[in-house]
Structure formats: structure tokens, C-alpha cells
Amino acid sequence: xxxxISSFPLITRHKARLREAxxxxxxxxxxxxxxxxxxxxxxxxxxxLVILKKNKSETAANIDRHTAQSTLDDSTASTSHFLSVxxxxxxxxxxxxxxxxxxxxxxxxxxxxLLAAGGVPVGKITEFCGAxxxxxxxxxxxxxxxxxxxxxxxxxxxxxxxxxTEGSFTVNRLEDMAAAAIKHCTDISSSNDNADQRESxxxxxxxxxxxxxxxxxxxxxxxxxxxxxxxxxxxxxxxxVKLIVIDSIAFHFRHDFxxxxxxxxxxxxxxxxxxxxxxxxxxxxxxxxxxxxxFNHLGSSKLIPALGxxxxxxxxxxxxxxxxxxxxxxLLYKSxxxxxNVVPFQVTMGGIRDVRVPKHFIQDNKKLKSEYIFGxx
Numbered sequence: 231x232x233x234x235i236s237s238f239p240l241i242t243r244h245k246a247r248l249r250e251a252x253x254x255x256x257x258x259x260x261x262x263x264x265x266x267x268x269x270x271x272x273x274x275x276x277x278x279l280v281i282l283k284k285n286k287s288e289t290a291a292n293i294d295r296h297t298a299q300s301t302l303d304d305s306t307a308s309t310s311h312f313l314s315v316x317x318x319x320x321x322x323x324x325x326x327x328x329x330x331x332x333x334x335x336x337x338x339x340x341x342x343x344l345l346a347a348g349g350v351p352v353g354k355i356t357e358f359c360g361a362x363x364x365x366x367x368x369x370x371x372x373x374x375x376x377x378x379x380x381x382x383x384x385x386x387x388x389x390x391x392x393x394x395t396e397g398s399f400t401v402n403r404l405e406d407m408a409a410a411a412i413k414h415c416t417d418i419s420s421s422n423d424n425a426d427q428r429e430s431x432x433x434x435x436x437x438x439x440x441x442x443x444x445x446x447x448x449x450x451x452x453x454x455x456x457x458x459x460x461x462x463x464x465x466x467x468x469x470x471v472k473l474i475v476i477d478s479i480a481f482h483f484r485h486d487f488x489x490x491x492x493x494x495x496x497x498x499x500x501x502x503x504x505x506x507x508x509x510x511x512x513x514x515x516x517x518x519x520x521x522x523x524x525f526n527h528l529g530s531s532k533l534i535p536a537l538g539x540x541x542x543x544x545x546x547x548x549x550x551x552x553x554x555x556x557x558x559x560x561l562l563y564k565s566x567x568x569x570x571n572v573v574p575f576q577v578t579m580g581g582i583r584d585v586r587v588p589k590h591f592i593q594d595n596k597k598l599k600s601e602y603i604f605g606x607x
Contacts, residue, residue: 234254236254238284238285239284240281240284244273244277247273248271248281253270259281259282264278264282265278267281267282331351331352331353332351332352332386332472332512333345333348333349333350333351333352334350334373334376334514335348335349335376335379336349336350336369336372336376337411337414337581337582337583338573338575338583340560340574340575340584341573341575341582344549344560344562344571344573345547345549345562345565345568346547346565349376350373350473352472352508352512352513353508353509353512353514354514354515354547355501355504355508355515355516355517355544355546355547356514356515356516356517356545356547356548356549357516357517357518357519357544358370358516358517358518358551359518359519359520359521359535359549359550359551359563360520360521360550360551361521361552361553364553364558365551365558365575365577365582367396367398367477367518368403368577368581369551369582370392370475370477370516371400371403371407371581372581372582373473373475373514374404374443374473374475375404375407375411376411377389377390377472377473377514378390378438378439378443379411379434380427380430380434381430382424382427382429383418383427386472388470388473389444389468389470390472390475391444391445391464391468391473391475392443392444392446392477393457393458393474393475393477394447395476395478395479395481395482396478398477399477404443406579406580406581407581411439411580412431412434412435412436412439413580415430415431416431442470444468448482450482454476455496455500458500459503461507462507465511472512472513472514473514473515473516474508474514475516476516478517478520479517479518479519479537480518480537481520483496483537484520484522484537490538494538494540497537497541498540500544501541504544505544517545519535519536519537522534545564546565547566548562548565549562550563557574558574558575558577558585559572559573559574559575560574560575
């Protein structure tokens with residue numbers, strides 16, 4: 231609705247002249263020139279120009295107010311729609327959800343307990359960092375096999391997607407791990423005499439396990455970003471997927487970038503996409519990361535996960551894998567629910583397994599872990 235001229239901040243004489251001449255609302259003045267208005271109101275051209283300028287400025291301000299109000303209304307409607315679709319949760323609701331969390335076992339009880347109540351949690355990002363040869367890829371392959379363990383054995387009965395950036399994916403190792411997992415489940419079924427488990431074993435074979443592990447080779451960071459962007463479409467085609475592995479997240483970003491600010495922005499966007507994807511679809515996202523040497527002003531150095539400090543916020547759980555005295559250890563470096571801890575593990579022909587070491591070895595590692603991994607070298 232057009233604004234009345236009588237509400238404009240004009241002198242009384244001009245308001246009276248405008249009213250007498252039939253100019254009642256702002257639209258009546260639109261398109262008039264100062265000479266025309268001067269003749270209509272019997273005022274000077276300068277006075278007419280002042281009236282028209284005031285009319286123009288007040289009209290623009292009125293449009294701005296309407297635009298702002300419209301934006302506010304749209305925002306309020308959008309927020310209301312968001313709250314109606316995404317109902318807010320209480321802390322009790324979140325606690326109940328956490329109690330129903332699903333996990334993917336690593337086949338190492340010590341590592342499972344280190345991570346959470348039963349292994350790698352779904353709906354979250356778990357990152358394994360470490361030097362080459364420490365067991366990062368072996369752990370990822372083990373998880374790809376274990377996510378397919380039938381529900382009757384306490385597994386998820388799902389599938390996995392392995393995004394390979396380094397070319398370290400080995401089918402022969404998967405066959406070994408799959409055969410070991412089947413033997414483990416067979417032994418459990420034999421001791422339990424469970425009909426559901428026996429039925430599950432009939433379709434839980436090496437071939438079926440390999441068929442449930444989907445593979446993408448990403449030769450550069452562009453292919454990796456494209457694959458991550460297409461994950462929602464991939465899940466629609468493969469709804470049984472419960473695990474996404476990226477091995478490794480650091481490879482292309484450490485070698486293909488000279489502009490570190492651009493790299494940081496891309497990595498931050500990638501992390502946000504993976505967080506939303508994992509939470510929305512209740513899928514475990516597992517990343518591997520390399521280690522790099524950082525020097526201080528004194529000339530001493532320490533080993534830290536690659537990709538910088540900002541990337542450290544991407545994962546929910548961060549684990550450092552390292553060697554000490556020919557023994558592999560896993561250090562829980564970041565977790566929202568568990569305190570920092572260290573456990574030993576081993577890589578066998580059948581995959582990731584527990585290892586028994588003297589108790590004082592573990593205690594020594596708990597005392598020295600920060601110096602060994604992040605201290606002077």
C-alpha cells in the first residue's frame with residue numbers, strides 16, 4: 231500500500247499545496263519533474279526539487295523496510311519449518327540414542343574398548359594416524375570385513391566403501407581376513423548351537439564378503455572430492471553400506487597443493503560434508519592420516535598428524551598408531567567419551583588381534599607416549 235504524503239516530513243505549507251492539488255500518496259508524485267510540480271503547486275523549482283527528493287528518499291527507505299520485514303518473515307517461516315521437521319531433542323533423548331549406538335569390531339578387544347564400548351562407532355568420524363607400515367590400512371581392511379558380520383553374531387550385516395588414494399588396497403589380505411572371520415563365527419555357532427547363526431553362516435562366505443566391499447580408486451584430490459560429493463547417491467543404490475573408508479585423507483592434499491589457505495578451505499568443507507553424511511545416514515566414516523615432523527624455534531622436532539591443526543577438529547575420535555620396541559600400540563588421542571589411553575595390538579595373518587605384553591610395558595608407554603610421539607626426536 232502506497233504511503234500518504236501527509237506523513238512525510240515536509241513543511242505545512244507544502245503539505246497543504248500538495249493536498250489541494252490532489253497529490254495524496256507518494257505514487258502521485260512518481261515521474262514528475264521539478265518544473266511540472268512547481269507549476270502545479272505554484273512554488274519555486276528549488277522547493278519542488280526538495281519535495282521530489284524527499285519523496286524519493288522516503289520511498290526507498292519504505293522499500294528497504296518492506297524488504298527487511300519480508301526477509302524476517304521468510305526467515306521465521308524457514309526456522310519454524312526447520313523446527314517442525316527437525317524436532318529439538320533433550321539431553322535424555324541424546325543419552326538414549328547413545329545407548330543404542332552400533333559399533334564395528336576391530337577383532338581386538340583392547341582396541342574396541344579403547345575406541346568405545348565395542349569398536350568403531352557408526353554416525354561418527356574416526357581417524358587413525360601413523361607412520362607407514364604401522365597398520366593403518368590393515369585396520370581399515372579388517373573393518374571392511376567385520377562390518378559384514380551377520381546380525382545374529384552381534385554384527386551389523388552391512389557393506390562398506392573403500393576409497394583408495396594411495397593404491398594400498400589388497401584383495402589377498404581381505405581374503406585372509408574374511409576366512410578368519412568366518413572361522414571365528416563358525417566356532418561361536420558350534421558352541422552355541424544357534425539356528426539363526428547356522429542359517430547366517432550359509433551366506434556368510436569369502437565371496438559374499440568380497441562382494442560387499444565396494445572400491446573406488448581416487449588418483450587425485452578432485453576425484454576424491456567428487457566421490458565424497460556423490461556419496462548420498464551411492465548410498466541410495468547401496469543402502470546396506472555402513473562403513474566408508476578413506477585411505478588416506480592426507481595423500482593428495484600433501485602433494486598436490488601449494489596454496490595452503492585453499493587447501494584448508496577445501497578440507498574444512500570436506501570435513502563438514504563427511505560429518506553431516508555420517509550423522510544423517512548413521513554410517514561409520516574411517517579416515518587414515520599420515521604423520522609429519524614439526525620443528526620449533528629451538529631446532530627440536532616432534533611428530534604430529536598431517537594436514538595441520540584445523541584438520542584435527544574434523545574427527546570425533548582420533549587414534550595414533552605407533553611402534554615401540556617392535557610392538558604396535560594404539561594411543562587414543564581424542565575422544566568425547568573416553569580418556570586418553572594406550573593399548574598394544576598386532577597384525578596377524580587373520581587380521582588385527584590382541585597381544586599380551588607385560589603390564590609394565592603398557593604402563594611405561596602411558597608415561598612416555600607424549601614424549602615418544604609428540605616429544606623431541
